[in-house]
Amino acid sequence: MCYIEVHGDGSVTHGRDAETYRRARAGESRLYAVWPGEWSSHLFVIDDLDGYAKAFGIVHDEERTGLADHHHDVRWEVASWEDKLDGTCISIEVWLDCGCEVRDLNVFAKQMREQRGWDIATTRGWGSGGGSYYMRARRRSLEGRPSTATAKGDTKR
Ligand SMILES: [Zn+2]
Structure with missing residues (x-):
């Protein structure tokens, strides 16, 4: 699985960090997850930004960690x-x-x-x-x- 970010100006970058999350939150970019397949890759829009941030430890996830x-x-x-x-x-x-x-x-x-x-x-x-x-x-x-x-x-x- 790989993550790409499409910015407002159309440029594409990949990676995930707190800044990516902040831009997506602010509507400055959109996040997609790429699921590589043998013949074609599938692209998913990440609309659950909270889930995304929690999964990667960008925001603290009390439910998952119990803490x-x-x-x-x-x-x-x-x-x-x-x-x-x-x-x-x-x-x-x-x-x-x-x-x-x-x-x-x-x-x-x-x-x-x-x-x-x-x-x-x-x-x-x-x-x-x-x-x-x-x-x-x-x-x-x-x-x-x-x-x-x-x-x-x-x-x-
Ligand atoms: Zn405690």
Whole structure:
């Protein structure tokens, strides 16, 4: 699949970025998706600009990622099965008290990097269960000690 942009002056460019989206939104250009076939290629007009922007991460997609665009209320502790507590990366268990869900680890990792400086490994396995998530993170990027050590039994809501 390839994307082309037809500008108001008739010129054609390809690629997709935030500027493409902005121009299409403003009506300065039209976006098309090209579906290459063996004998002919099909051209589709992109009329769902919101879907387009969300699919390519140009705007934040709360529905797909499960993550609101806000400062997450996060608790964590070292995963119970982690036995190398001084390793570069450790397994952690994470709770999102703000009610968000992690459906896209890359987006969550990016948000946590911006919000708390966490360095979450996105190439390693992660998962969820029992209302929490487990993932690997660079130990030194995490706060000094798990917030659960003090926040346990703390009823915020
Ligand atoms: Zn949240």
